[in-house]
Amino acid sequence: MMVVKKKTKPKTKKPSKKAEKSRRYYEAVGRRKTATARVRLFTCRPFEDEKGKISVNKKQYFEFFPTLELWSIVKSPLEKMKSLNRFEASVKVKGGGFKGQAEAIRHGLARALVKFNPDFRKKLKRVGYLKRDPRMKERKKPGLKKARKAPQWAKR
Numbered sequence: 001m002m003v004v005k006k007k008t009k010p011k012t013k014k015p016s017k018k019a020e021k022s023r024r025y026y027e028a029v030g031r032r033k034t035a036t037a038r039v040r041l042f043t044c045r046p047f048e049d050e051k052g053k054i055s056v057n058k059k060q061y062f063e064f065f066p067t068l069e070l071w072s073i074v075k076s077p078l079e080k081m082k083s084l085n086r087f088e089a090s091v092k093v094k095g096g097g098f099k100g101q102a103e104a105i106r107h108g109l110a111r112a113l114v115k116f117n118p119d120f121r122k123k124l125k126r127v128g129y130l131k132r133d134p135r136m137k138e139r140k141k142p143g144l145k146k147a148r149k150a151p152q153w154a155k156r
Contacts, residue, residue: 025090026115030108032133035096039108041116042088054078054089056105061091065098073102077110077129081120087113107132 023042030037054074056064061074078084089109093101110129114121124130138147145151 026112028108028111028115030104030106030111030132032103032107033096033100033136035093035100035104037091037093037101037104037108039105039112040090041109041112042090043116044086044088054091056091056093056101061105065102067098070098070102073099074105074109076106077113077124080123080127080129081113083113087116103133 025040025042028039028041030039054061056074062071065071065074075084078087078089089112091105091108093105095101096104106129110124114124114130121130140147143150
């Protein structure tokens with residue numbers, strides 16, 4: 001008895017959902033005081049609904065930050081380059097307060113934009129977004145109340 005095998009088409013693998021979600025991004029780190037922000041900058045696809053989305057710790061930036069001033073700090077590098085709807089950003093930020101975190105995100109976004117297009121560097125540098133602000137709180141010294149404030153001196 002002879003067995004005849006059917007010819008079948010070779011199976012093609014469908015791209016997994018994980019593979020669909022993974023797309024090219026530009027990563028940079030921004031810092032300010034004790035805040036650190038890891039920024040991933042994605043280029044938006046033309047058919048996407050949500051363009052210009054900036055998520056901070058898995059929340060929208062306007063939900064994460066309480067004031068309008070901080071919102072404008074976060075999106076300022078994208079506005080400066082006139083590319084607010086061109087990119088989507090995912091940010092993980094920790095340490096510091098709200099203001100320090102917002103400025104760390106601004107620093108990280110500016111660095112990521114320069115990685116995307118080195119021509120952006122001149123404009124962003126002129127505005128001061130690429131400079132890491134080095135000002136930090138000075139440490140407390142022993143024998144003093146704060147970094148430099150001494151206890152009140154009494155003659156007797």
